[in-house]
Amino acid sequence: MLIQKFFKVIQAFLHAFVNKIQDPIIMAEQAIRDLKKDHDTSMKNLAEIKALAIDTRNKIAEQTEIAKDYERKALMILQKAQKGELEQANADRLASEALKKKQAAVENIKKYSLDAKNYEGMSEKMESKIANLREQIENWENEIKTLKARHKVAVTSKKMSQQITSLSGSNAQTMLENMKEKVAKEESLASAYEEMTAIETDIDKEINAAIGGDYSEDVQKSLLELKKQIAPTYLIEQKENVEE
Numbered sequence: 001m002l003i004q005k006f007f008k009v010i011q012a013f014l015h016a017f018v019n020k021i022q023d024p025i026i027m028a029e030q031a032i033r034d035l036k037k038d039h040d041t042s043m044k045n046l047a048e049i050k051a052l053a054i055d056t057r058n059k060i061a062e063q064t065e066i067a068k069d070y071e072r073k074a075l076m077i078l079q080k081a082q083k084g085e086l087e088q089a090n091a092d093r094l095a096s097e098a099l100k101k102k103q104a105a106v107e108n109i110k111k112y113s114l115d116a117k118n119y120e121g122m123s124e125k126m127e128s129k130i131a132n133l134r135e136q137i138e139n140w141e142n143e144i145k146t147l148k149a150r151h152k153v154a155v156t157s158k159k160m161s162q163q164i165t166s167l168s169g170s171n172a173q174t175m176l177e178n179m180k181e182k183v184a185k186e187e188s189l190a191s192a193y194e195e196m197t198a199i200e201t202d203i204d205k206e207i208n209a210a211i212g213g214d215y216s217e218d219v220q221k222s223l224l225e226l227k228k229q230i231a232p233t234y235l236i237e238q239k240e241n242v243e244e
Helices: 002-016 022-083 088-167 170-210 217-229 231-243
Strands: none
Touching: 022 088
């Protein structure tokens, strides 16, 4: 019944695997935990049956000794009667009672032997079933571990694919194009400023050459660095002065 119950859980697990895997895994793991509890209970029952078998074997040994003892006593009584130590009729009576007790012990031996055989047969069957159950539990645990690992890989792959698809979509592509256009404009503006600074520098050189270089080289360098910082504003002012 337990194995059939577990197979039904496994079937439900396989049917639901594609659409919703987490719940079937939890159900399967719970079923295995239940089977392990049943396995532990079966082991306890097996130990009890084995204990009964051992106890029965001990009783067989005990009854065997009792049967031998009463047979020995019956023989001793008859020997005493033969020697004249006991009256024959009384000896026959006592020997017969001893043999009755021996026979009762023999009957107990037969009964206990049958019980022991039954217990041992039950033990063998239970051991076989328990071993098979243990093997199946290990196989199912390994299968669940494999399925859980496959599930993790599938979820990760799905997530990565969704991210890639999202990045390659129209919105992401438009965003990248806008960024490229903005960067290109910034680069063009920076190049323009560099060209304007270079023009201004060349003009300063011509002016300084025309007036004979009245300023020292350090002053000229400082002036040049200052003009670089305000190049756009400076050029605009120069343009306005020319127009006036």
